Amino acid sequence: MPATTLRLRQRVEAFCSRFGLRVPILLAPMAGVPAPPLTIAIAHAGGLGGCGVLTMLPEEILRWSKSVRAAEVKAFQLNNWIPETAGQCDPRQEGVLRAFLERWAPTDACAEMEAALPDFQAQCEAMLTVRPPIISSVMGLYPSSYVGELKKAGVAWFATISTVAEARQAEDAGADGLIAQGMEAGGHRGCFDARAAEKQLVGLVALLPAVTDAVRIPVVAAGGLADGRGIAAALLLGAAAVQIGTGFLRCPEAHIHRAWAEAIARCAPEDTLVSRVFSGRAGRSIATDYVLAATASEAPQPAPYPVQRGLTASMRRAAQREGDVHRMQAWAGQSARLARPIPAGRLVGELWQEAQALLSDAWE
Numbered sequence: 001m002p003a004t005t006l007r008l009r010q011r012v013e014a015f016c017s018r019f020g021l022r023v024p025i026l027l028a029p030m031a032g033v034p035a036p037p038l039t040i041a042i043a044h045a046g047g048l049g050g051c052g053v054l055t056m057l058p059e060e061i062l063r064w065s066k067s068v069r070a071a072e073v074k075a076f077q078l079n080n081w082i083p084e085t086a087g088q089c090d091p092r093q094e095g096v097l098r099a100f101l102e103r104w105a106p107t108d109a110c111a112e113m114e115a116a117l118p119d120f121q122a123q124c125e126a127m128l129t130v131r132p133p134i135i136s137s138v139m140g141l142y143p144s145s146y147v148g149e150l151k152k153a154g155v156a157w158f159a160t161i162s163t164v165a166e167a168r169q170a171e172d173a174g175a176d177g178l179i180a181q182g183m184e185a186g187g188h189r190g191c192f193d194a195r196a197a198e199k200q201l202v203g204l205v206a207l208l209p210a211v212t213d214a215v216r217i218p219v220v221a222a223g224g225l226a227d228g229r230g231i232a233a234a235l236l237l238g239a240a241a242v243q244i245g246t247g248f249l250r251c252p253e254a255h256i257h258r259a260w261a262e263a264i265a266r267c268a269p270e271d272t273l274v275s276r277v278f279s280g281r282a283g284r285s286i287a288t289d290y291v292l293a294a295t296a297s298e299a300p301q302p303a304p305y306p307v308q309r310g311l312t313a314s315m316r317r318a319a320q321r322e323g324d325v326h327r328m329q330a331w332a333g334q335s336a337r338l339a340r341p342i343p344a345g346r347l348v349g350e351l352w353q354e355a356q357a358l359l360s361d362a363w364e
């Protein structure tokens, strides 16, 4: 048996046995899509569920964890964004932006209040109280004191990275594993320096071998993986497991708006783009009418994060109410069209069966 193939099986089985999984498939933590039933279904099928706590109060984090544990789910991932210094918007730019956004929906008078997020420290303490097997970070690294507390509590810290340099920084800072996010990924870019997001768009096929060559810790692949072909390819490129976001969004347990789920079904790879037009931070969404208009050359520059998030809040709320996907924050990765509208547990089974069939020579 060639050494490379032996490594593949060992690496995947070591990851699964460490976290009590039967299948090396993780649900991407998705802020705004907490969906405990999705985590429960994925865990019951042998994968790992998770929750992005960005907008959740500490008591909501505790409640979420209690509800999945009540369904006999032992392992899951909690995830938080590393905060950056809040950007300021000068009143003139804000005025121009408000005038532009008025065409899509009335903007809120108090954009700052809309943009406010729960206290990061308190969220981190709540995650530690829960003590899941994995706590992950995105957009940077946890402070070393928190990393120390995670280690004391026996919680593995997985850092999301999008470049080789970030992978090395995370390993040096004590990360137990990495989530390598390729530029195909739906949702916000995980890069450490928010200003560099558009310059650091590395595709997963280039990122994975480079990162797995550069570090010793396990690497989970994320971005544009939504069927057995992508999963098999990611494992062959050195990943120990995969993390899927958009691919689970059409499952009934995800409970996203029907208009968003239907748009995902129609979305070709070239129908998504990375922009700052929803929050002020770069993220990949469907190129809807609003996204196209707001990224046109004559459109005003988005305000910094999180001001833009506050300014677009009323438009996003109206879109949800009215089922208008063109004004929704319709995050999606480049493989959106591969997402299947079937129960999540069945999807996990199908995906792993397909991947194993493709890997059979390497696996046995």
Ligand SMILES: Cc1cc2nc3c(=O)[nH]c(=O)nc-3n(C[C@H](O)[C@H](O)[C@H](O)COP(=O)(O)O)c2cc1C
Binding pocket: 028, 029, 030, 031, 032, 033, 052, 053, 054, 079, 080, 081, 137, 138, 160, 181, 184, 185, 186, 187, 188, 190, 222, 223, 224, 225, 243, 244, 245, 246, 247, 331, 332, 333, 334, 335
């Ligand atoms: C709706 C949505 C919300 C997301 N929220 C988060 C988040 O809160 N934290 C995080 O680390 N990643 C977040 N991501 C990114 C995912 O973790 C992951 O990198 C991405 O979904 C993988 O690409 P895919 O969507 O093509 O599968 C989000 C992705 C989506 C689609």
